[in-house]
Amino acid sequence: MERPGNVDMVPFLFGVAGREWLPGPALVRMCTDAGLPAATARTTISRLRDRGGLESERRGRHLEYRLAGATAAAFTRLERARPPADDWDNVFHGILYTVPETERAFRDALRRSAVLTGYGHLRAGLLIAPRDAWPTVSAQMPPVPQGARVAPLRLQLAPDDARDAAAQAWDLDAIAAALDDQRRRLDESLAAADGPPEPSAESLRAYLDLVRPVFRALLWEPSLPAALLPPTWPRHELLASLHRALAHHQPAARRYADALLEQ
Structure with missing residues (x-):
C-alpha cells in the first residue's frame, strides 16, 4: 500500500x-x-x-x-484521538473488488481512499473495517471502469477469528512497534529541548519534522474496537507524549502561521 x-x-x-x-x-x-x-x-x-x-x-x-x-475523514479521525471503542457488533464491513490489471490507477485510488477511511487489506480483493465507511469511499471513488466490480459486504466472524483477521488486515504487530518507536523519539526530543521556540519558518519546520512522523504512524493505526486489539496497545502512551510535544512546539508554529495568514 x-x-x-x-x-x-x-x-x-x-x-x-x-x-x-x-x-x-x-x-x-x-x-x-x-x-x-x-x-x-x-x-x-x-x-x-x-x-x-x-x-x-x-x-x-x-x-x-x-x-x-x-x-478530511482521516485527519478528523486523528484530531478526535478517541480511545478504542467497546461497542462493536462483531461484524466487519467489507469492500469486495476485482479490477483488471489494465485499470491499476482505479484500483490504487480505491485502496488509498479505503485505507485513509479506516479499512484494512485482509486479502487480495477484500478490504475490511469495523465500521461502515462505504458512503465516504464510494462518494470519492472514480467511476468503476469496464470489467471491474466493487461492492460492499458484511462479514461476521467468531471472536478469535475476528482478532486474527484484524491482526492480519492491519499488521498490528508492526503498527504497535511503530507507535512505540514514535513515543520514544518524542520523549528523547523533549528531554533534549531548551525553552519554547520562537515563531519562525525554522520553528514551523522543526515542529513538522517532529510531529509529522507521529501523525503518520497514527494515521495508519486503525480505529479498532478494544476487542480486536492486543492486550497491550501503545496508543495511550504515545498520545501522552504527543500532547507534551504539542504543548512545547505548537504555539510558535501556530503564531507563525497566523502571521502569514494576516499578510
Whole structure:
C-alpha cells in the first residue's frame, strides 16, 4: 500500500493553521517554509486536489482550499484521538473488488481512499473495517471502469477469528512497534529541548519534522474496537507524549502561521 510522500504535508499544515480554509498563496508559502520548493508545493496541492483530498473555491484573485473526502475523514479521525471503542457488533464491513490489471490507477485510488477511511487489506480483493465507511469511499471513488466490480459486504466472524483477521488486515504487530518507536523519539526530543521556540519558518519546520512522523504512524493505526486489539496497545502512551510535544512546539508554529495568514 502506498504511503504518503509530500502530499501528506498539506493536511498537517491545515492542522498547524487551525483553519478550515487556507488561501492558495499562504498554503504554498507554508509548504516552502516547511522545506518544499515552490514548484513542488504547487504540484503537491494540485495532486491532492485531483485525488479529491482538497476542494477549492475562488475568492477574489486567489483560490482557497479546504480538506475534503477521505483525507478530511482521516485527519478528523486523528484530531478526535478517541480511545478504542467497546461497542462493536462483531461484524466487519467489507469492500469486495476485482479490477483488471489494465485499470491499476482505479484500483490504487480505491485502496488509498479505503485505507485513509479506516479499512484494512485482509486479502487480495477484500478490504475490511469495523465500521461502515462505504458512503465516504464510494462518494470519492472514480467511476468503476469496464470489467471491474466493487461492492460492499458484511462479514461476521467468531471472536478469535475476528482478532486474527484484524491482526492480519492491519499488521498490528508492526503498527504497535511503530507507535512505540514514535513515543520514544518524542520523549528523547523533549528531554533534549531548551525553552519554547520562537515563531519562525525554522520553528514551523522543526515542529513538522517532529510531529509529522507521529501523525503518520497514527494515521495508519486503525480505529479498532478494544476487542480486536492486543492486550497491550501503545496508543495511550504515545498520545501522552504527543500532547507534551504539542504543548512545547505548537504555539510558535501556530503564531507563525497566523502571521502569514494576516499578510
